[in-house]
Amino acid sequence: MSSTGFRKVAADSAADSSRVRTHNLCLVVDDVRRHRRTTRSEISERTGLARASLTTIIPELVSAGLLKEVGSTSGPRGGRPVAALEFDGSHVAVVALEITVGEVIVESVDLGGRTLRIDRAPHGRPIGDPAAVIDTVVDLLLQHLNELDNLSVAFGLCIVVMPAPLAGDPPVVVASSDLGWGRVDLLGQLVARVPRLEGACLLVNDANVAAVAEAAALEAEVGHPLTDLVYLKSLTGIGGGAIVAGNVVTGARGIGFEPGHVLVRSGGKPCACARHGCFNAEAGPEAVLEDAGLGDLAGRAGVTIAVAELVDRARSGDPRTLAALGRAGEVIESVVTDLSLAFDPQVVVLGGYWADVFNHLRVSTDLGLGEPSARTIAWTNSDESLPFVLPGRLGARAARAGAFRLAIDHLLSKPAALHNYNG
Ligand SMILES: [Zn+2]
Known part of the structure; x- marks a missing residue:
């Protein structure tokens, strides 16, 4: 073996050992984060890392401020108390x-x-x-x-x-x-x-990023992974994200999945993108506010305040508001149907203010199991433990x-x- 070859192997093995070390540190951090308060034996048992490895890994994570020792917890079978660890990261x-x-x-x-x-x-x-x-x-x-x-x-x-x-x-x-x-x-x-x-x-x-957060929040609720999800939200416009096989769809140039500008009504209302009849122009907040008689308020106080008023009026059962939301819901359902045919998600999540008025949108929540009709397409819901269309869990903070x-x-x-x- 030439000396050059030997150096290369040595360098690779140093890189390997650094990768293994980082991997093990991550494994322990991840384990403690998931279990809140735990002990060295439990970490060793769950991660498969030897106790000897933990004696170097844990002090390193404590000194990095990621773990903290928190007194002691009763040992197994009433034995002597053992030190417990919690995730910290407060620095x-x-x-x-x-x-x-x-x-x-x-x-x-x-x-x-x-x-x-x-x-x-x-x-x-x-x-x-x-x-x-x-x-x-x-x-x-x-x-x-x-x-x-x-x-x-x-x-x-x-x-x-x-x-x-x-x-x-x-x-x-x-x-x-x-x-x-x-x-x-x-x-x-x-x-x-x-x-x-x-x-x-x-x-x-x-x-x-909101789609990823909503998927994680739902996963925690249902207790199993969600790998395929379509997220549509409306706050000041309409946006969305699609997760396919666990990855966010970004497309070839990074601009994949912009649902606000899919065509929903040929020759419809003008959109800021210069086309007519886009989803945002027909069922975005400005269109719904106008339809509900809140266009003036939106002009004076801004869309965010007008949408808050819209949500209040929907909750108090105002007929004009409910009619406007029902009309928006028909458009939303047609987009949900089209996107579901394109992506075959486990669930579709409606976020932003749509989550606050979810029932008033009257979107069919089970497009898969009902009778086929003009408004529902018969396909098999891939995840029968969940309704097919759900309100978002995180509201305006999702992103x-x-x-x-x-x-x-x-x-x-x-x-x-x-x-x-x-x-
Ligand atoms: Zn547009």
């Missing part, structure tokens, strides 16, 4: 920065998912002026990061959540019809103005919940690096 913050059509929301949680703080500021929807929105974002983010410093929590990672198609690597905003944006390098502009974001900031599509999942998983995939955040 590192992950930040979700969400830009909606009307405001900027900055929320942070620690690695255990505990909320640290939330700040909001309206940006006034300056159509076609990304710089004005970015000014609001930067001011709010700097204020938020200062407050985290005051709490003595280290900044770990920021996920920027945008309700617009993204493309490229690193991704840029392709366009936002709601804000009148063309192509905008949002990440590049934020990093230039907030240098702490350099290497610690990701940009994601709101509905894609931020998904961003936190992504950020925490990202940081915990390199547990040893979290030493750097200590003192």
Whole structure:
């Protein structure tokens, strides 16, 4: 064997051993997170890692601030008490920065998912002026990061959540019809103005991360994996995400699955995308508010406030509101049917304010098992333990919940690096 060959093998084996070490650290972190309070023997039993390996892994995770010793728990068969471990992660913050059509929301949680703080500021929807929105974002983010410093929590990672198609690597905003944006390098502009974001900031599509969070919330409820799910949501427009075989559909350019602009009525109402009869133009919040007699309120106070009023009126049984929601529900059901034929999901989740008025939309919740008719197509529901169409569990926070999942998983995939955040 040549010396060059020998060095290569040595390098590979060092890389292998580092990979194994990271894998084992992740295994233990994951196990403790899932079981809240546990002991070394239980971890060893569940992960298959030898007690001897745990004697080096656990102190490393304790010193990285990820695990903490929490007194003791009774030993087996009443034996002497043994030290218990819990997941900690309270020293590192992950930040979700969400830009909606009307405001900027900055929320942070620690690695255990505990909320640290939330700040909001309206940006006034300056159509076609990304710089004005970015000014609001930067001011709010700097204020938020200062407050985290005051709490003595280290900044770990920021996920920027945008309700617009993204493309490229690193991704840029392709366009936002709601804000009148063309192509905008949002990440590049934020990093230039907030240098702490350099290497610690990701940009994601709101509905894609919301779909992942809703799938996880449902999985926890039903106790088995959901690998195929279609998520449709309406807050200030209509968006959605599709999970196929466990992966979020992004398409070849990153702009796959934009359900707000599928055609639902040929020659229908004009849409901001320049076509007519898109899903968003026919059953988006502005169309429903107009139909329900709340168009003026939306114009004066903004769509978010008008939608809150719409939900209140639906709950109190206002006939005009219920009729408008029923008409929107017919359009939603036709899109659900089409997308279900395209993706064959286990479930379809209706999120955003649609979850609050779910029953009033009167969407058939079991497209598979009822009698076939003009409105229901006969196919077999692949997951008979669930209704086929469900309201979302996470409401307007779904996208931020998904961003936190992504950020925490990202940081915990390199547990040893979290030493750097200590003192
Ligand atoms: Zn459109």
